[in-house]
Amino acid sequence: MACWAILPAAAAQGQEVRAEQVRQSISSAVTWLKRDLTRAMEAGRENRAEWTYIAPDNWPGAEALAALALLNAGVATDDPVVVQALDRLAQTRDTVTYNISLKIAALAHADPVRYRDAIHTAAKKLARMQLNNGMWTYSSQDIRASVGGGDNSNTQFALYGLHEAARVGAPIEQNVWRRAAAHWERTQRPDGGWTYSPRHQQPAGYGSMTAAGVASLLICGESLNRSLEGPYTDGACARCGRYATNPRLAAGLKWLGRNFDARRNPNHHTYVYYWLYGVERVGMLSGLKQFGTHDWYREGAAYLVRAQRGDGSWNGSVVDTSFALLFLAKGRRPVLINKLLWADERQANLDRHDCENLTAFLGDRLGEPVAWQLIGLDADVEEWLGAPILYFQGHEFPPFTPSQRESIRKFVDNGGTLLAEACCSRPEFREGFERFAREVFPDEPLAPIDGGHPVWSVLFRVEPRAFPLMGIDVGCRTSVFYLPNDLSCLWEQVDLSHPLTEPALRLGGNIAAYATGRDALPDKLDTVKLLPQADDDETAAPPATAALRVAWLRHSGDWRTDSHALPRLAEYLRQNAGVDVVSQPAVLRADDPALLDHPIAYMTGHGAFRFTTTELDGLRRYLTRGGFLFADACCGREAFDRSFRKTAAELIPGRSLIELPTDHPLIRGEPGFDMRVVQYRDADVLPSENRRPPRLEAVTLEGRVCVVYSPEGFTCGLEDHACLKCRGLRTEDARKLVSNMVLYALSR
Missing domain, CATH: 3.40.50.12140 (Domain of unknown function DUF4159)
Structure with a gap:
């Protein structure tokens, strides 16, 4: 895993974009894509004049990509167009890498139970298609004919498909991830980027393939690191947080920060929508709001809204439109949790995948799919309030400065919910948090949360004796939740065979539901405005104008x-x-x-x-x-x-x-x-x-x-x-x- 810093955001390239513009753009794209996909399916795969720009062997993959984009844009799984596409995909032969990968992703998103057999069969075939060098090529026929040595585009799609299959329970051998990770690490260019093929001796990487490399290393790292912490025993893991920093991944992320441009595929003259699709995947997998100083979603959305055609498409292409729609729809998922990087990751992000796994477990149980992101300690309170929950953990308690403590108090006073956890139940964190609570919330006591509190039942029924939970009530609501015993290691490992894993995920879901009030979350592009609050200064000066003061x-x-x-x-x-x-x-x-x-x-x-x-x-x-x-x-x-x-x-x-x-x-x-x-x-x-x-x-x-x-x-x-x-x-x-x-x- 990489270590990265959170930097202040730079001004977005081009004009600003509003949430309503993005919603309208998504709606127009959905209308166009459903119409285009319907025409193509009615024409049949042997007589498809509309898709002459796509190789016929890849038509099933294009159908899968379109269905995946529609599903992520909120089109229901029982929509007739989606139903037809999914049923066709379930019957598609598993021979072409792109097709298999996107088929798995679409079926897993739509209904992993109904399509379980198709997903598992496709994943098994896809894993067998991996080359000895860790890569994938176009098809099983190419493998048998020994054509080519694979390429990074097919390889990133294969890993994406296997990741989605593993997410819904398909068994994937660890060696598949190891070989793939070794390939990406071995073929990185000197500048930290990647190209289409290691056989191409370009010294510099370019955008879409560098995003592919970073996303692939994130996927492999998640699968390989899950068992590193060791067994969860007595509220702790013996090897918690012992992730080795991956210098290749860190270099790839730095490349993206240096070269990011939402308007073009960096160092390449084509495939801007493919590039933005890769950007969205890296952003969502890493939890990063910014690449360097760039707010990747805001800048990408601004470009896509301007580039969209009047008919709702991008370039009149089902592929480009699907990539653009995936960026806009997945990337705008409301942020449920801001995970606070109060130090470097070795101290502040001991469980790298805890929030990722918790939000995946929640799915759309809060009304829609939600996201998480890493956020810096010195970010503005308005940025923290972009998510209802500000979460921090550690073995030691953070050495917050007075101004940082004031910002945390301001976050809570403005309606935010603070979640703190003593990772591995460490006494050092416990003692520090109890001092912090007394100093930052002197008028509101930290107290155990009783069994009648809604947090034990708002979304799932959780036995209060399962985990100690304490809280601080600020006004009408519990605004601070404190976990003196570890939950994040259980979220990290997602080992459902452990008797405490599901209760831990459910309690995390309940805290999230309580924090949101089961209300819709703010749009990712919305800005938060802080208002003055009632000050207990009884000597406050009168207003300078004749305005009413209550x-x-x-x-x-x-x-x-x-x-x-x-x-x-x-x-x-x-x-x-x-x-x-x-x-x-x-x-x-x-x-x-x-x-x-x-x-x-x-x-x-x-x-x-x-x-x-x-x-x-x-x-x-x-x-x-x-x-x-x-x-x-x-x-x-x-x-x-x-x-x-x-x-x-x-x-x-x-x-x-x-x-x-x-x-x-x-x-x-x-x-x-x-x-x-x-x-x-x-x-x-x-x-x-x-x-x-x-x-x-x-x-x-x-x-x-x-x-x-x-x-x-x-x-x-x-x-x-x-x-x-x-x-x-x-x-x-x-x-x-x-x-x-x-x-x-x-x-x-």
């Missing part, structure tokens, strides 16, 4: 359940209600004289709280002098609800909370939005009850509403984070309803 009341309970609730509300009010609101709220206690400078105040919480006598007096003075308070029991928590009702009764004697009728201007939206019917989060109600009037209660004083309270909760909706157990209003309705509260207060 006061966030600090009390004795968990007053800051969702730190971005008010900043996100402020953004919504500016964009949708024309109210100039300062993003940063003023955090104040109820007895602070500065409270009188803020016409609107807000409070929330989960648990019980109490105001002191002076705080009650201060809040009473604020309300009687025209102030307005909106509040909620976050997640509908009963402990906060009881405390708030007691407080409301003490605030203004004789003025208790009363339920607002649905025709009240605040609910009817005068001014604002008509909110007489709202939607609730799935955790709150049955689907049949999901639309109903909001339940709001109020305290009135001299004919005006001075306190509005939601016992059901709207704060989680304002925050809009992934949370399985959060209750209350959905995001859009929460923001509209609370906007009505603000508009009502300002208009009275």
